[in-house]
Amino acid sequence: MLLRPARVSASEPRFYAGALGLFVLFTAAWLAAWAMIPAAVLGWQALVITSGSMQPTIERGDVVVAAPYRGEEIGGGTVIVFEDPGGLGLVTHRIHVVLDDGRFLTKGDANARTDSTPIEREHIRGVGRILVPLIGLPSQWLRTEPLMFVLFAVSMALAVYMARWATNDAFDPWLDDVERLRHLRPRRGSRRGARPPLRHLAPQRSALTVLLRVGIVVVLILAGAASAPSRAAFTASTTSNGTFTADALFP
Amino acid sequence: MPSGIQRSTIIRLAAFGAATLLISLLVLTGSRAAFTAQTNNPANTFQAASGVTLTDGANGTTMFLVTGLTPSETVENCIDVTFSGESVNADIRLFSGTSLAGTLADALNLEVKIGDGGGFVATELGGGEGDCTGFVPGATIYSGTLADFVATQTDWSAAAAGWNTSVQGNVQTYQFRVTMDPAADNSYTLTTAGPIEFVWEARG
Numbered sequence: 001m002l003l004r005p006a007r008v009s010a011s012e013p014r015f016y017a018g019a020l021g022l023f024v025l026f027t028a029a030w031l032a033a034w035a036m037i038p039a040a041v042l043g044w045q046a047l048v049i050t051s052g053s054m055q056p057t058i059e060r061g062d063v064v065v066a067a068p069y070r071g072e073e074i075g076g077g078t079v080i081v082f083e084d085p086g087g088l089g090l091v092t093h094r095i096h097v098v099l100d101d102g103r104f105l106t107k108g109d110a111n112a113r114t115d116s117t118p119i120e121r122e123h124i125r126g127v128g129r130i131l132v133p134l135i136g137l138p139s140q141w142l143r144t145e146p147l148m149f150v151l152f153a154v155s156m157a158l159a160v161y162m163a164r165w166a167t168n169d170a171f172d173p174w175l176d177d178v179e180r181l182r183h184l185r186p187r188r189g190s191r192r193g194a195r196p197p198l199r200h201l202a203p204q205r206s207a208l209t210v211l212l213r214v215g216i217v218v219v220l221i222l223a224g225a226a227s228a229p230s231r232a233a234f235t236a237s238t239t240s241n242g243t244f245t246a247d248a249l250f251p
Numbered sequence: 252m253p254s255g256i257q258r259s260t261i262i263r264l265a266a267f268g269a270a271t272l273l274i275s276l277l278v279l280t281g282s283r284a285a286f287t288a289q290t291n292n293p294a295n296t297f298q299a300a301s302g303v304t305l306t307d308g309a310n311g312t313t314m315f316l317v318t319g320l321t322p323s324e325t326v327e328n329c330i331d332v333t334f335s336g337e338s339v340n341a342d343i344r345l346f347s348g349t350s351l352a353g354t355l356a357d358a359l360n361l362e363v364k365i366g367d368g369g370g371f372v373a374t375e376l377g378g379g380e381g382d383c384t385g386f387v388p389g390a391t392i393y394s395g396t397l398a399d400f401v402a403t404q405t406d407w408s409a410a411a412a413g414w415n416t417s418v419q420g421n422v423q424t425y426q427f428r429v430t431m432d433p434a435a436d437n438s439y440t441l442t443t444a445g446p447i448e449f450v451w452e453a454r455g
Contacts, residue, residue: 015262019262022266023266026266026267026269027270027274031274034274078287081287085344086407115407116407116450129286130278130282131278133281165268166263169350174258209371211373240330242313242315242316242318242427242429242445243316243443243446244356244429244443244444245318245355245441246439246442247318248319248440248441248442250436250439251321
């Protein structure tokens with residue numbers, strides 16, 4: 001039986017574009033997995049870094065997954081998450097020096113000076129273990145830069161839409177028409193006939209795969225939003241001094 | 252066409268494999284770089300261009316070098332502090348970087364006010380001179396003996412809040428007035444307070 005060229009053409013470039021969309025979704029899924037699975041399975045804590053004092057190693061929008069601190073020996077150089085003595089929430093900084101009394105002097109990598117208040121052991125909440133780049137950005141954008149968030153949402157929606165070009169066999173350019181026909185369904189509004197012409201056929205949609213893809217994106221956004229914010233606080237300081245001496249004779 | 256089926260499957264698997272490889276490498280190398288314990292913190296040499304800096308007009312030099320104080324005598328100085336760097340909402344506080352105040356500190360009353368105008372002019376001899384001309388006082392952030400200042404305002408968390416800014420180049424002037432207790436007796440003759448380090452720290 002001779003088939004006319006299908007209305008639903010299957011071009012190779014479109015398949016590759018679909019593969020790109022698929023790649024973006026897999027990337028997003030992996031980022032979300034790294035941020036969420038250690039937290040869910042091991043009970044670790046995921047923290048979105050909201051400021052940049054740990055640059056260049058930890059950027060704003062990265063997620064630090066921290067293992068709970070159980071009093072083990074930790075030394076200089078360890079990145080810890082602690083409660084800010086000034087009551088500003090959780091801070092992620094590096095231990096600069098362990099003091100003789102067992103407290104820790106901490107410092108942000110980008111800060112010139114150490115934090116002024118030494119940290120007690122009981123204020124340490126966790127020890128940095130896994131650094132997941134970028135994943136906290138969408139939730140940050142949602143709060144501070146709506147335009148960036150819209151851009152992000154649009155590109156993710158595009159990736160979800162494009163991904164079907166690589167997953168739906170109706171678009172597979174290396175299948176012949178007979179094979180592809182099996183993955184087509186009548187277009188909405190076309191008359192039901194024994195066998196509608198190909199131009200009245202559209203690719204079959206699987207609600208499950210669409211849900212799965214949208215799910216990945218939602219999880220990606222939530223992964224950042226669900227993580228507790230932790231500031232990598234900037235500190236800077238300047239000093240001056242004074243010396244006062246009393247007179248030898250008071251009047 | 253069986254080879255065709257294989258081809259599309261291979262491309263799908265390649266997309267999955269590339270994403271897996273990319274993210275695993277990013278996470279593993281990033282975690283290693285950030286969390287491997289380093290006793291010698293390399294970041295000391297790294298000055299983030301986007302960080303926060305705080306500078307004062309005295310630029311690390313001495314604000315007060317006063318001798319021959321007698322009871323009731325008042326000395327004052329003004330010093331300008333500039334915030335610059337990343338536009339984070341910084342909370343800037345003043346505290347003591349010194350833990351030993353010295354005998355005379357008990358007999359000295361310190362009052363610190365934040366305001367606008369006036370400032371510190373550094374001289375070539377390494378010292379400088381505060382100039383309170385044009386100073387418009389705002390809030391008083393500390394009032395008490397110098398000994399108490401050293402004992403209580405020990406670090407940023409313990410210090411009084413007084414200045415919040417996210418504005419680049421925002422300047423505030425701090426006025427220090429030190430008055431010797433009129434009731435100070437002769438036991439204080441030739442005693443000394445300091446050198447006391449005044450530290451401004453910005454956190455954001």
